[in-house]
Amino acid sequence: MPDMMNPDKIIKTKKIGLFDSGIGGFSVLSELFKIIPEAQIYYYSDDANAPYGPKTDEFITERSITITNELMSQGVELIVVACNTATASSIDLLRETFPKMIFVGVEPYLNAYYQIPEGQEKKMMVLTTESTGKSERFKRLKERLDPKSMIDHYSLTNLARLIENYYYHSETNTDFDLRVEEELSFLKDHHYSFAILGCTHYPLINKKIESLLNLKTISPCAHVALRVKELIHSKDHVTESTDEFFQFLSSTNNHWIQKSRKSFLGPFKGK
Numbered sequence: 001m002p003d004m005m006n007p008d009k010i011i012k013t014k015k016i017g018l019f020d021s022g023i024g025g026f027s028v029l030s031e032l033f034k035i036i037p038e039a040q041i042y043y044y045s046d047d048a049n050a051p052y053g054p055k056t057d058e059f060i061t062e063r064s065i066t067i068t069n070e071l072m073s074q075g076v077e078l079i080v081v082a083c084n085t086a087t088a089s090s091i092d093l094l095r096e097t098f099p100k101m102i103f104v105g106v107e108p109y110l111n112a113y114y115q116i117p118e119g120q121e122k123k124m125m126v127l128t129t130e131s132t133g134k135s136e137r138f139k140r141l142k143e144r145l146d147p148k149s150m151i152d153h154y155s156l157t158n159l160a161r162l163i164e165n166y167y168y169h170s171e172t173n174t175d176f177d178l179r180v181e182e183e184l185s186f187l188k189d190h191h192y193s194f195a196i197l198g199c200t201h202y203p204l205i206n207k208k209i210e211s212l213l214n215l216k217t218i219s220p221c222a223h224v225a226l227r228v229k230e231l232i233h234s235k236d237h238v239t240e241s242t243d244e245f246f247q248f249l250s251s252t253n254n255h256w257i258q259k260s261r262k263s264f265l266g267p268f269k270g271k
Helices: 026-035 057-073 084-097 108-113 130-134 138-146 159-169 175-190 203-215 222-230
Strands: 015-020 042-046 077-082 101-106 124-128 151-155 195-198 216-218 246-249 255-261
Touching: 015 026, 015 057, 026 042, 026 101, 026 130, 026 203, 026 222, 042 057, 057 077, 057 084, 077 222, 084 101, 084 124, 084 130, 108 124, 108 195, 108 222, 124 130, 130 138, 130 151, 159 175, 159 203, 175 203, 195 203, 203 216
Parallel strands: 015 042, 015 077, 042 246, 077 101, 124 151, 124 195, 195 216
Antiparallel strands: 246 255
8 A cells, every 4th residue: 555645745747766675666666667657767776785674673764864865866856665664664754854855655555455345255464574564654554454453464584585686696596486485385274365465575476476375466566656646747648758768776786777667677577
């Protein structure tokens, strides 16, 4: 579920910044490319510190402030905190620190429970990182949207890290499928119908998760992209002159490069 704070701040820019602990935010980015293809995108991957899941709130907030300053130096006027963990840990303080910036966060789409038609099996769980699962923001969200605890919650220790490593080392990580299966194996006998994906890394392998657990996955990424479109007043009809690239910075290398929109998903294209 997109974080909906600051609804009255509307801007007209199409220069958008995104950041995540790594490449998990690509799941949001792919949705933005679909509905706002004309936008100029600046994506900051903090892969030198990935994953955020085991990190402290203080560390994540410090990194989020540093990254926001870098994105602002590129002239962005809206920033998507394309990371559930960073949203849970830091977005409130980011808004206090940068009151003129518009932030769109990412939160587990717990509202989905109420959108399943009556009579349909809707045994549901939400999967998060450890840090998101422990955060006060997530606890408040779950208490508010799931007061009867109809949605089971599980924190996954290694899945985000596995996905991150596979993106950069798919040729040598030949046991990726096996390791993902091992990470999720404890959920196989629970017979859930739906899994809410509470980390932006997870939708990159949503088809694999669905196959392993025999269920449907639910992601907030399309809703986040729609919220961004609302805020930037993007036109419904755009020209054909969309840039083929977006700007990408890895904190490991610490310089901006151009990355192809067509191939940015790498080994996860079609997953």
